[in-house]
Amino acid sequence: MGKTITEKIFDAHRVDNPAGDIQVIRLDAVFCHEITTPVAINDLVARGKDRVFDPSKIKAVIDHVTPAKDSKTAEQGKIIRDWARRHGIKDFFDIGRNGVCHALFPEKGFVRPGYTVIMGDSHTCTHGAFGAFAAGVGTTDLEVGILKGVCAFKAPRTLKVEVTGSLPAGVYAKDVILALIGELGVNGATNKVIEFTGPVIESMSMESRMTLCNMAIEAGGTCGVCYPDAVTVDYLWPFIEKDYPSKEAALADYSQWISDADAEYDGTMTLDVSGLSPMMTFGYKPDQVKPVSEMEGTPVDQVYIGSCTNGRIEDLRVAAAVLKGGRIADTVRGVVSPATPEVYRMALAEGIIQIFMDAGFCVTNPTCGACLGMSNGVLAEGEVCAATTNRNFNGRMGKGGMVHLMSPATAAATALTGKISNSLLYTGKEASA
Amino acid sequence: MKSFDGKVAFLDRSDINTDEIIPARYLTEITKEALKPFLMEDLNMEGFHPASSFAGASVVVSRANFGCGSSREHAPWAFEVNGIYLVIAESFARIFRQNMFNCGMMAVELPKEDIDVLFSRFSGKETFVSVDLEKGLFVFKAGEDTLEIGFSVSEFDKSLVKAGGWVDFADKNY
Numbered sequence: 001m002g003k004t005i006t007e008k009i010f011d012a013h014r015v016d017n018p019a020g021d022i023q024v025i026r027l028d029a030v031f032c033h034e035i036t037t038p039v040a041i042n043d044l045v046a047r048g049k050d051r052v053f054d055p056s057k058i059k060a061v062i063d064h065v066t067p068a069k070d071s072k073t074a075e076q077g078k079i080i081r082d083w084a085r086r087h088g089i090k091d092f093f094d095i096g097r098n099g100v101c102h103a104l105f106p107e108k109g110f111v112r113p114g115y116t117v118i119m120g121d122s123h124t125c126t127h128g129a130f131g132a133f134a135a136g137v138g139t140t141d142l143e144v145g146i147l148k149g150v151c152a153f154k155a156p157r158t159l160k161v162e163v164t165g166s167l168p169a170g171v172y173a174k175d176v177i178l179a180l181i182g183e184l185g186v187n188g189a190t191n192k193v194i195e196f197t198g199p200v201i202e203s204m205s206m207e208s209r210m211t212l213c214n215m216a217i218e219a220g221g222t223c224g225v226c227y228p229d230a231v232t233v234d235y236l237w238p239f240i241e242k243d244y245p246s247k248e249a250a251l252a253d254y255s256q257w258i259s260d261a262d263a264e265y266d267g268t269m270t271l272d273v274s275g276l277s278p279m280m281t282f283g284y285k286p287d288q289v290k291p292v293s294e295m296e297g298t299p300v301d302q303v304y305i306g307s308c309t310n311g312r313i314e315d316l317r318v319a320a321a322v323l324k325g326g327r328i329a330d331t332v333r334g335v336v337s338p339a340t341p342e343v344y345r346m347a348l349a350e351g352i353i354q355i356f357m358d359a360g361f362c363v364t365n366p367t368c369g370a371c372l373g374m375s376n377g378v379l380a381e382g383e384v385c386a387a388t389t390n391r392n393f394n395g396r397m398g399k400g401g402m403v404h405l406m407s408p409a410t411a412a413a414t415a416l417t418g419k420i421s422n423s424l425l426y427t428g429k430e431a432s433a
Numbered sequence: 434m435k436s437f438d439g440k441v442a443f444l445d446r447s448d449i450n451t452d453e454i455i456p457a458r459y460l461t462e463i464t465k466e467a468l469k470p471f472l473m474e475d476l477n478m479e480g481f482h483p484a485s486s487f488a489g490a491s492v493v494v495s496r497a498n499f500g501c502g503s504s505r506e507h508a509p510w511a512f513e514v515n516g517i518y519l520v521i522a523e524s525f526a527r528i529f530r531q532n533m534f535n536c537g538m539m540a541v542e543l544p545k546e547d548i549d550v551l552f553s554r555f556s557g558k559e560t561f562v563s564v565d566l567e568k569g570l571f572v573f574k575a576g577e578d579t580l581e582i583g584f585s586v587s588e589f590d591k592s593l594v595k596a597g598g599w600v601d602f603a604d605k606n607y
Contacts, residue, residue: 015607019589024607035460036505042463049604065461072461079463122504122528138506138532144603152589152599186448187498191527220501222527285448372457372503393452393502395475 002260005225006156006193009133009257013116021155025133028115030145032060033101036120038079040143052087053149059110060084061093061101064368065375073375099340099366102126102214102308106206107340109239113228113254118145123308123390124223125216128193129209130236131228131257136217156222157266159192160259163200165274170424172318173208174310174388174407176200177215178279180271182289190220192266195259200273201226206235207314214309215390218286228254278422280386280406284394292410295420301383302333303415304397305408306364307371310388311339313346315408320352322412322423323359329418334361335377341366359415373397386414434595435537437519437564439491441573443556446478449495450502451529455511457503465510472511487515492562494551495522500529500540509533519564521571521584523548534590537597541584554578566591 003011016024030053037060044050052058060080068074077094084092093104102123111117113131117124120142127134137151145151163176181188194216201209209231213224226232233240233250244250278292305311305319316338328334336356338344344366347353356363364370370377371389379385379401388411392403406414409423453476455468462468473483480486493512499522500508509532512520518538525533525540533540543551551573558575565572566586573580586594596602 018606019592020587022587022589038463039465039506043600047600049600070461072463076461076463120504120506122502124504136504136528138504138509138528138535140506140532140535140599143600147600148603148607150603150607152603186501187524187526190498190524220498220526372452374457374460391452391502393450394477395456396452399456399458399475 001264002262004158004195004259004263004265005131005227005257006133006158009114009116010156012114015150022152023155024150024152025116027118027145027149027151028057029110029117030058030142030149031101031105031117031119031124032058032080032142033064033121034062034076034080035064036139036142038076040120040139040146041079041083043143044147049147052089052146055088055090057149058089058146059091059105060089061098061104062095063098063101063104066098066365066367067095069375097341099343100308100311100368102210103312103339103343106130106210107342109236112236113232113257118142118151122217123214125221126210126214126308128216128223128225129206129213130232131226131254133193133223133225135222154191157192158195159189160195160197160265160268162198162268162270163196163273164198164270165200165272167200167273168276170409171273171276171278172407172409173204173211175276175279176271176273177212178281178289178405179276181215181219181287182279184219184287186218186285186287187220189216192221193223193225194219194221196224196226202229205314206231207312210312211309215286218390227258278407278410280404280410280420281392282404284392286390286392286405292406292420292422296422298420299384299418300332300386300404300414300420302335302377302379302385303328303411304335304370304377304385304387304389305411306337306339307368307389308339309390310408311337311343313343315388316343316347316352317350319408319412320355322409323416324355326359326416328360328415331418332415334359334415335364335370336361337364337367337370337376339366370397386411386420434597435518437492437539439561440489441492441494441555441560441562442487442490443552444478444481444493444495445552445556447496448498448501449476451500451505451508452502454500454508455505460505460507465514468507468511469514472515487517491516492519492521493517494548495520496548497523499525501526504528506532506536509536509538513538534593535599537594539586539594541586543582543584547582550580554580566594
């Protein structure tokens with residue numbers, strides 16, 4: 001019997017099988033940010049275990065609230081900063097070099113096919129886009145990861161999703177994953193890895209694959225995963241060119257991280273996207289999804305473009321193509337947060353920041369802030385936000401606020417009118433991605 | 434090991450998420466104790482008021498997909514500092530469930546039929562549950578009405594509960 005990519009990764013990393021289907025695996029990377037890590041650090045100190053298993057495998061960033069907004073967030077930053085210094089964690093990204101973790105760490109080449117990664121953040125599933133197993137964990141699992149470089153998981157089961165057809169103009173990875181979550185429900189993939197395959201995935205950029213995998217958790221999934229291919233090798237090449245004589249050699253090595261044809265799945269489904277239209281959420285759960293056309297005209301107070309789902313350069317390009325030459329409605333506040341300094345720099349060089357500013361957007365520094373209502377764009381009671389983020393829970397972006405999740409194209413079109421709008425109606429052209 | 438016996442609070446809704454259990458605006462706290470006043474502050478449910486609905490409670494019974502959303506262990510901690518160490522539900526989100534056991538607390542799944550019976554027989558009444566972890570038995574009691582329901586927790590999870598959590602276990606073994 002064949003194996004899935006996730007089973008192969010577990011086989012290569014298993015250090016123990018303490019009971020039943022529990023597997024303890026060795027970690028290739030432990031990612032940390034300033035919201036969930038300081039409590040782990042304090043607990044390790046209190047237990048007399050202030051150690052790290054391998055400082056080169058720990059990557060840390062201050063991203064959720066940056067620059068610090070008050071004394072409490074300043075203290076969180078200080079705890080993780082001091083800890084990184086005393087343990088010689090070189091890959092620590094502080095203000096000026098920091099960005100949204102799930103955009104920043106891939107950009108730095110920290111995730112490779114076949115890797116195992118944990119982080120105290122549920123959207124860690126994003127990194128499966130590289131053919132890795134990457135899972136969000138709580139502070140205690142993070143603490144053990146930091147201390148020992150291991151984590152315990154139930155033996156992985158996999159749901160295979162084959163995405164077929166071809167994406168129509170104006171329809172993006174975000175629309176695909178929203179449609180899929182709508183079908184699966186918010187717990188349709190609980191305790192499972194969602195394996196994305198098929199021609200639509202193969203033709204997607206790494207950025208789009210990250211958008212897909214990012215929201216696996218919104219269907220309850222442990223991780224999203226895509227097979228590594230030439231697109232993956234191209235993205236990683238600057239970081240791996242010393243390890244391989246050629247891209248072909250890298251690709252050949254990475255091909256060990258592909259599911260066997262006779263692998264056994266917990267379920268399989270096919271999603272033909274040829275007829276898919278732009279999608280968005282309408283309620284307080286990510287599986288409450290409708291075509292944008294059914295929500296058109298709904299007024300919004302704020303439009304937010306950013307986050308680990310859709311704050312990468314590809315997303316800003318799409319939004320800028322819709323906004324170019326236009327001005328956002330007087331009734332709406334536009335906020336854009338390029339996800340990393342590199343995204344910001346590229347957007348500056350390409351004139352995208354200019355387009356956003358001319359349209360009336362506020363451009364913030366890279367941060368997670370608004371997405372979870374911590375800073376830089378919190379909603380007031382009763383306000384509505386059109387957002388390119390990943391979670392629309394009640395109060396997510398501010399107590400009593402409503403969040404509609406959508407693609408950057410739809411969010412940009414919505415900013416222009418101040419009402420939910422289909423991007424195609426306002427550009428009449430395909431936004432280049 | 435914590436004691437899991439106590440008064441039951443019923444939350445009759447599926448998909449209660451971590452933002453509802455403890456909103457992100459409180460994630461700037463760096464002690465568990467500081468979360469105490471904010472448990473379930475954002476849960477909008479008819480008849481639910483955090484202070485009165487959880488008064489004296491140490492067990493929560495709820496529906497499917499409890500604890501979905503964020504990885505924040507602040508959610509179990511918010512329960513812990515309020516004296517709630519056990520959540521019984523039809524199903525749990527993976528990370529929340531693991532976080533509970535990692536903290537030496539319990540998230541126990543029961544079949545939908547059992548959960549339905551608990552709600553129909555006990556919801557709205559002052560209900561207590563006693564927990565026998567070895568036998569895997571809950572005994573629910575409201576006045577004269579008593580109901581025994583079996584449950585199972587894996588040996589590994591049981592060892593975490595007994596050890597008081599995962600950190601010492603892992604440091605010793607790996």
